[in-house]
Amino acid sequence: MKIALIHALFLLFEICVFGDADITETVSVIEGDSATLHTNVTEIQSSDEIEWRLNGNRIAIISGGSIKTEGSYRDGLKLDKQTGDLKITNIRSTDSGEYKLKVRNTRGSSEKTFSVSGVSGVDEVKSVSVIVGDSVTLNSRTIIQTDDVIEWRFLNSPIAEHNRKTGNFSTSDGPDERFRHRLQLDPQTGSLTITKIGPKHSGFYEAGFRKSSRTHTIHKSYNVTVSGEMKSALSVKEGDSVTLQTGLTEIQRDDLMLWRFGDTVIAEIYKAQKRFSIYDDVERFRDRLDLNKKTGSLTITDTRTEDAGLYELQINIIRFTINKRISVTVSDPGLSPGAVLGIVVVLLAFAAAAAAGVIYYRHRISELKALIDTLRVFEGKSFTLNPDEVLQDDKLQWMFRGACIAARESAALGFTVHDGVLDGIFKGRLKLDPQTGSLTIPNTSTTHSGLYELQIIRSGKISVKRFFVSVFVNIPEENEPLKGDP
Known part of the structure; x- marks a missing residue:
């Protein structure tokens, strides 16, 4: 009786695992990204036969240890020889369709169907050029779900992984320890930040997002080029001009750029809204700032000694966020080279102390015509945007980069x-506080940088309150480990 029961259970297991039931998995991918469809086979045996079909046409088969491709199989499709997984690289709309997997072996057979769709998007920019010494954030532009696993690879070597289900989190120093104390992984979005970047960090990066069930993996790829060193310290004689370079050849439509001096916004660029703003109403720089509308570089004319200090630039691109720091010294034409060197050393020491000690800045610029409150916060922290007095019957609308994110x-x-x-x-x-209208965003990332607008409609009249928020990567000292480092 026992033997019969065990036999029946074994047959039931075979039916469940290798039966004719067809499981359909929906896979939606932004055009230009990649996706891997998993067989869940650990290692192909000589008796295994794995077949892939696209819209009914066979494109690949693995049998007896050999791989044969045919039909509409293209170079962008890659088969894993060990598992039979199918990777569709650089997905196009023509790759959309029904992918059917059949697995046969001595124990039976199983089928699985993947409905793949290439979604048109704005994620086409995958290459970024970074200057030595900058930091760059590779934005995943996604929110990790509870059972998601994200893995970052550099030149096909794993460098960071986070499993939301198990809580496991790790980063690697990478080949030759080139990433030591330089990697930071955002636990919410999976974005990867590389600080103090150098030439050896140039190369191909790929992020893989998969469910713990391993049905499929979505891949996002990035090609990072670290170009020649741009001076992070500039020295100019009083009365001359100095140009702070962005390192860009041309600003793209969705680029958002912010120039700061200390904790004061002095210039802003948002090409999508044709906004090229110079806040030279600030007394210090009145009529002495010039913004290059093609590259975003900032020129200070007729420099004065009080212009010396730390200038910061944040560039938010669709897939990247770049942070630059440039220290400027302005010397009296009559000072000796030794005196100038002393001033440079003092200023750089001051800049380093400021960068290490600052966690949160808020500065209200009442003199600006645009009346913009500016807020600075390091990622991982929270910020709150508080409007002026709001009445109970006021209609409110919070906007970010032209999109409505909340309304009352x-x-x-x-x-x-x-x-x-x-x-x-x-x-x-x-x-959001329904009474005061205030907006709070916890656990921020660099993707939350930008212009926030609160539109208040009262008695048929509209007033606007603006906030410019900069979320910066917290760059530690050389030997200070970043969050997520072992």
């Missing part, structure tokens, strides 16, 4: 949240 008809009705816009960068993060 009245205090009694509360806020309607639109956190799915802008590829979900605010998913589950928007906290």
Whole structure:
């Protein structure tokens, strides 16, 4: 009786695992990204036969240890010889369709169907050029789900991994320890930050996002080029001009750039809205700032000694965020070279102390015509945007980069949240006070940098309150480990 029961259970197991049931998995990928469809076979045996079909046409078969491709199989499709997994690279709309997997062996057979669609998007820019010494964030532009696993690879070597389900988190120094104390992984979005970048960090990076069930993996790739060193310290004689370079040849449509001096915004560029703003109403730089509309470089004319200090540039690109720091010294034409060197040393020491000690800045610029409150915060921290007095019946609308992220008809009705816009960068993060209208975003990342606008509609009249938020990568001292380092 026992033997019969065990036999029956074994047959039931075979039916469940190798039966005719066809499991359909939906895979949606932004055009230009890649996807791997998993067989869940650990290692192909000589008796195994694995067949892949696209829209009914056979494109590949693995049998007896040999691989044969045919039909509409293209170079962008790659088969893993060990597992039979199919990787579709650089997905196009023509790659959309039904991918059917058949696995046969001595124990039976199984089938699985993947419905793959290439979604048109704006993620086409995959290459970035970074100057030596800058930091760069490779933005995943996604929100990691509870059971997601993310793995970052550099030149096909694993350098960082985070499993949200198990809580495992690790980073690697990489080949030749080239990434030592330089990697930071955002636990919410999976974005990877590389600080103090150098030539040896140039190369191909790939992020893989997969469910713990291993049905499929979405890949995002980046090609990083680290070019010749741009001076992070500039010296100029009083009365001359100095240009702070961005390192870009041309600003792209969706690039968002912010120049700061200390904790004061002095220039802003957002090409999508044709906004090239110089805040030279600030007394220190009145009529002496010039912004290059093609590259974003900033020129200070007729320099004065009080112009000396630390200038910071943040460039938010769709897939990247770049942070630059440039220290400027302005010397009296009559000073000796030794005196100038002394000033440089003092200023650099001051800049280093400021960078290490600052965690959170807020500075209200009442003199600006645009009346913009500016806020600076290091990623991982939270910030709150507080409007002026708001009445109970005021209609409120919070905007970010031209998109509505939250709206309120009245205090009694509360806020309607639109956190799915802008590829979900605010998913589950928007906290709004229905009474005061204040907006709080916890656990920030660099993707939350930009211009926030609160539109207040009262008695048929509209007033606007603006906030410019800069979320910076926290760059530690050389021997200080970053979050996530062992």
